[in-house]
Structure formats: C-alpha cells, structure tokens
Amino acid sequence: MTSSASSRRNGARRGPYKPGQIRDRNFQLIIDAAEYEFARHGYHGTSTQKIADRAGIAKANIHYYFNSKSNLYLEVLDNIISLWNDFLDDVSVEDDPAEVLDKFVRRKVALSFSHPQASRVFAVEIIQGAPHIKEYIRTRMRKWVTEKAGVLRQWSAEGRMADIDPVHLIFLIWSSTQHYADFETQVLTILNRKDFDANTQRQVADFLSATILRACGLSTPAPLSPRTS
Amino acid sequence: MTSSASSRRNGARRGPYKPGQIRDRNFQLIIDAAEYEFARHGYHGTSTQKIADRAGIAKANIHYYFNSKSNLYLEVLDNIISLWNDFLDDVSVEDDPAEVLDKFVRRKVALSFSHPQASRVFAVEIIQGAPHIKEYIRTRMRKWVTEKAGVLRQWSAEGRMADIDPVHLIFLIWSSTQHYADFETQVLTILNRKDFDANTQRQVADFLSATILRACGLSTPAPLSPRTS
DNA sequence: GTCTATAATCAGATAGAC
DNA sequence: GTCTATCTGATTATAGAC
Numbered sequence: 001m002t003s004s005a006s007s008r009r010n011g012a013r014r015g016p017y018k019p020g021q022i023r024d025r026n027f028q029l030i031i032d033a034a035e036y037e038f039a040r041h042g043y044h045g046t047s048t049q050k051i052a053d054r055a056g057i058a059k060a061n062i063h064y065y066f067n068s069k070s071n072l073y074l075e076v077l078d079n080i081i082s083l084w085n086d087f088l089d090d091v092s093v094e095d096d097p098a099e100v101l102d103k104f105v106r107r108k109v110a111l112s113f114s115h116p117q118a119s120r121v122f123a124v125e126i127i128q129g130a131p132h133i134k135e136y137i138r139t140r141m142r143k144w145v146t147e148k149a150g151v152l153r154q155w156s157a158e159g160r161m162a163d164i165d166p167v168h169l170i171f172l173i174w175s176s177t178q179h180y181a182d183f184e185t186q187v188l189t190i191l192n193r194k195d196f197d198a199n200t201q202r203q204v205a206d207f208l209s210a211t212i213l214r215a216c217g218l219s220t221p222a223p224l225s226p227r228t229s
Numbered sequence: 230m231t232s233s234a235s236s237r238r239n240g241a242r243r244g245p246y247k248p249g250q251i252r253d254r255n256f257q258l259i260i261d262a263a264e265y266e267f268a269r270h271g272y273h274g275t276s277t278q279k280i281a282d283r284a285g286i287a288k289a290n291i292h293y294y295f296n297s298k299s300n301l302y303l304e305v306l307d308n309i310i311s312l313w314n315d316f317l318d319d320v321s322v323e324d325d326p327a328e329v330l331d332k333f334v335r336r337k338v339a340l341s342f343s344h345p346q347a348s349r350v351f352a353v354e355i356i357q358g359a360p361h362i363k364e365y366i367r368t369r370m371r372k373w374v375t376e377k378a379g380v381l382r383q384w385s386a387e388g389r390m391a392d393i394d395p396v397h398l399i400f401l402i403w404s405s406t407q408h409y410a411d412f413e414t415q416v417l418t419i420l421n422r423k424d425f426d427a428n429t430q431r432q433v434a435d436f437l438s439a440t441i442l443r444a445c446g447l448s449t450p451a452p453l454s455p456r457t458s
Numbered sequence: 459g460t461c462t463a464t465a466a467t468c469a470g471a472t473a474g475a476c
Numbered sequence: 477g478t479c480t481a482t483c484t485g486a487t488t489a490t491a492g493a494c
Contacts, residue, residue, distance in 0.1 A: 022459080023459085026459095039356075039357075040357055040358060041273065041357060042271040042272070042273055042274060042353070042357060043271070043274065044270065044271060044273040044274035045271065045272065045273035045274070045357075047486080047487060047488085048487080048488065048489090049486095049487075049488095057460090058460065058461050058462085059461095059488095059489095060460075060461060060462080060489085060490080061459085061460065061461080063488080063489060063490075064459075064460080067489095068488085068489080069487095069488070069489090120356045120357075123352070123356055123411070123412075124271065124353055124356055124357075126411075126412050126414055126415045127268075127349045127352055127353055127356075127411050127412070128268075128269055128270060128271065128274075128349075128353075129269060129414050130414045130415065130418075134414070134418065137414075137415055137418045137419065138418050141415075141418075141419065142418065142419050142421070145419050162443070164436075164440065165432075165436050167419070167420070168432075168433065168436045168437075168440075169440075171405075171408055171409075171412075171416060172405050172408075172437070172440065174408070174412075175404045175405045175407070175408035175412070176400075176401050176404045176405055178404070179400055179401075179403070179404035180400075182352070182355075182356050183352075183355050183356070183400075183403075183404070185355055185356075185358050185359045185363070185366070186355045186359065186366055186370075187400060189359075189363065189366045189367050189370075189371065190366065190370065190371050190374050190396070191396065192371070203394075203397075204397065207393075207394050207397045208397075208401070211393065211397075211398075211401065211444045212444070214391070214443065214444050214446070215440045215441070215443050215444040217443070251477080252477085255477095276468085276469060276470085277469080277470065277471090278468095278469080278470090286478090287478065287479050287480085288470090288471095288479090289471085289472080289478075289479060289480080290477085290478065290479080292470080292471060292472075293477075293478080296471095297470080297471080298469095298470065298471090
C-alpha cells in the first residue's frame with residue numbers, strides 16, 4: 001500500500017483558510033467522491049470526469065492531486081483499510097467470550113451501516129482477486145486473524161465456549177455482517193424497504209449477535225453499559 | 230431478464246457436425262469466457278477483445294452472436310440465475326427442519342466451490358446496485374424468500390426449531406456460504422492455501438451446517454443416505 | 459493552485475472481402 | 477459463417493494560459 005494519506009485528512013472547512021487547508025479540503029472531497037463512484041461502478045466503470053463532477057472540482061485537478069486514477073484508487077483503499085483495522089486490538093483470554101463476540105459483531109454491523117460504500121469498494125477489490133491489496137491480506141490481515149483465532153481456540157479449550165473452528169467463525173462473522181452493506185440492494189428489495197432505518201439496523205445487530213452467540217454455545221451478555229450504536 | 234439462452238445450451242462437441250453445432254459450441258465458448266472475464270474484471274473492466282481471445286474466437290464474432298457486449302452480459306447473468314433457482318423448491322412444513330437446513334447449506338456450499346465465477350459475477354452485479362436484475366430480485370427471488378420464510382416461521386411456531394427471524398436466517402446462509410466463492414482470494418490467503426482441496430471443502434460444509442443448525446437450536450441430522458458432494 | 463483545450467490511447471461496433 | 481480493417485466515441489493524461 002502507498003499510505004501517507006492519514007496525515008492530510010483533517011482541518012477541512014474550519015474558519016479562514018490557512019496554508020494547506022484548500023488542499024486538505026479538496027483532497028478529502030475527491031477521496032469521498034471517488035469512493036462513491038468506485039463502489040457504484042467499479043474501477044474501470046468510473047471515469048475521472050465523474051469523480052470530478054461529484055467532487056465539484058475540475059477534472060485536471062484530480063491529476064494534479066493524485067497524478068493518476070490508479071493512485072487515487074489506492075488512496076481510497078488505504079482509507080478503507082484504516083477503518084477496518086482497529087477491531088479487537090486489545091482482546092485477551094481473560095476477557096469474557098460472550099462480551100467480546102457481541103461487541104465484535106455489533107461493531108462490524110454498525111460499520112456496514114455507516115460505511116457501506118467503503119465495504120463495497122473493498123468487496124469488489126477482493127472479488128476481483130485483490131490485485132492491489134494481496135500483500136495487506138497476506139501480512140497484516142492474516143496476522144490479525146491468527147491472533148484472534150488463538151484467543152478463541154483457548155476459550156474453546158477451557159470450555160468457555162463451544163468447540164468451534166475459530167478461523168471459519170471469523171469468516172462467518174465477516175460475511176454475515178458485511179452482507180448488509182455489500183448486498184444492500186438485494187436485502188432492501190427483498191425486505192421491501194427503501195433504506196435501513198434505525199429500527200432495522202438494531203434488529204439486524206440483535207439478530208446476528210444472538211444467532212452467532214448461540215452458535216458458539218453462549219448466551220447474550222447483559223448490557224452493562226449503554227450501547228453505542 | 231432477456232432469457233432464451235437455455236434452448237441453445239446443448240449438443241456441443243458430440244460427433245460429426247450437424248446444423249447448429251458449430252453455433253452451439255461457439256455460443257458456449259463465448260459464454261464461458263465471458264463469465265470468467267466478467268467475474269475477474271467486472272463489466273466495464275472486461276473488453277470484448279479479451280473475451281474473444283479467451284474463447285479463441287475473432288472479436289467480430291462476439292458481435293455476430295450477441296450483437297452487443299451488454300447483451301452478452303445479460304446472457305451470462307441469465308445462465309447464472311438458472312443455476313441459483315432450483316433450491317428447496319419442494320420444501321414443506323411436513324419436512325424435518327434439520328434435514329432441510331443441512332441440505333440447503335451443503336448445496337449452497339457445493340455451488341460456491343463448483344461455480345465460484347458465477348457467484349462472483351452475480352455478487353458484483355448486486356454490489357453495484359443490481360442494475361440489470363433488480364426486477365428479478367423484486368419478483369422471483371423475493372417470492373422464493375417469502376415462501377421459505379413462511380415454512381421456517383411455522384417450524385419455529387411449532388417449537389420444532391428456535392424462534393429465529395427466518396428472512397435474516399436466509400441472508401445469513403446466503404452470505405456465509407457465498408463468502409467462500411466471492412472472497413476466495415481472501416480466504417485462501419488467510420488459510421495460506423493455494424486452492425480449496427476436497428478436505429477443506431468438506432470442512433467448510435461441515436462447519437457451516439453444524440454452526441447454522443446449532444444457531445437454530447437443532448442438531449446435525451444423521452446421514453441416512455450417502456451425501457452427494 | 460486552477461482551468462481550458464487538446465493530445466494520445468483504447469474500446470465497442472460495423473463494413474465488406476472471403 | 478468468419479475475419480480484417482476501420483470508424484466513432486469516450487477516456488486518461490497533459491500542456492499551457494491565467
């Protein structure tokens with residue numbers, strides 16, 4: 001990954017312009033517009049003209065800021081990956097399995113509803129063979145899974161949850177939660193709804209948390225602290 | 230959907246040429262090549278030249294057979310949908326919940342491993358808003374879900390399985406099974422494997438069947454007849 | 459830093475010889 | 477029925493004025 005975008009991702013629209021603020025604002029406008037277009041039309045289906053139109057910026061500026069369409073796409077992916085990366089970082093075998101899994105599922109569901117476009121760009125990238133992020137998957141993502149799987153495995157060994165393959169359990173959680181972002185059109189059409197209202201979002205979170213916990217031989221934890229949906 | 234492809238989908242490569250055989254063979258060669266390319270690069274990322282190269286056929290012939298790239302894509306989607314359509318057609322409340330769900334999950338998993346490209350073309354189509362198959366989802370697919378959900382709901386009402394939202398259960402089964410086709414690259418990379426061997430395929434089927442049945446408060450059915458993987 | 463005009467490339471589609 | 481050559485339009489990228 002190219003990275004280095006994060007340092008430029010702040011300060012937009014705050015008071016009178018300081019040096020770099022226009023740049024920061026346009027940078028973010030382009031990234032957001034690009035994410036929208038890439039999610040909806042894929043990499044090749046998206047023209048830089050469309051991105052420029054959506055961002056309200058002249059097309060030439062996109063090349064001025066990012067040099068190439070390919071580079072812009074990499075920045076978008078980089079943006080998305082940083083969203084994905086702060087899950088369960090601090091989990092340990094001392095924690096309560098039900099609480100951890102409940103929190104994991106609910107945070108994943110929340111992310112699906114708050115950043116569906118990001119999820120879709122990522123999904124299409126992987127479906128098409130992950131040409132740009134294979135290295136990321138092979139290293140960081142794989143390490144993350146291996147670590148969490150270790151904790152889950154130990155919980156199973158100690159009889160604190162069902163004896164269930166931890167890696168495939170993680171796949172199950174990923175797939176079932178992301179489904180509501182990636183397949184939004186299908187889900188909404190079948191539910192005969194126009195969008196995911198707050199009620200439906202809670203229903204999905206409750207359903208997936210309860211179902212997955214039951215599959216792990218656990219029961220839903222009592223909500224000690226009020227939940228941040 | 231346009232349809233009418235099915236009638237032309239036979240007779241390839243059998244003995245001396247009869248009228249229409251060359252046509253049938255080329256037709257199928259193009260469809261297969263197109264499915265591969267569309268799955269890998271998306272609609273806009275695929276050029277008719279690439280499809281022609283893979284099919285070993287001159288580019289102009291693709292237009293001769295299908296008139297347009299868009300038409301060819303519709304035929305590919307049509308092909309895929311007919312694969313998806315014969316699931317649980319004959320299920321009724323008299324059946325055994327565990328047996329039905331076990332069979333459903335296993336057939337879905339088998340399809341993910343046997344036709345991953347088809348699954349991916351379908352997935353990208355939906356992720357990008359299902360522009361070509363929204364009608365199909367709104368009518369046939371929705372009807373299918375409503376019918377099966379009714380049966381599941383009754384099973385729950387009769388206490389023959391856990392009280393679980395049937396529609397979201399279907400989404401869970403779809404998402405978790407298709408994950409192995411659509412996100413194949415990610416799954417294989419994390420498992421550190423080159424492909425899905427027979428062992429892994431059986432492991433996935435066993436895992437998903439057992440996990441989903443447990444989530445439904447059911448136990449794995451005894452295998453009465455040998456399974457067709 | 460921004461925009462207009464344009465160059466260079468490539469894709470889908472078609473005409474017409476075989 | 478098949479293939480080569482070509483047309484037409486769209487897209488990325490850049491040059492250069494402001």
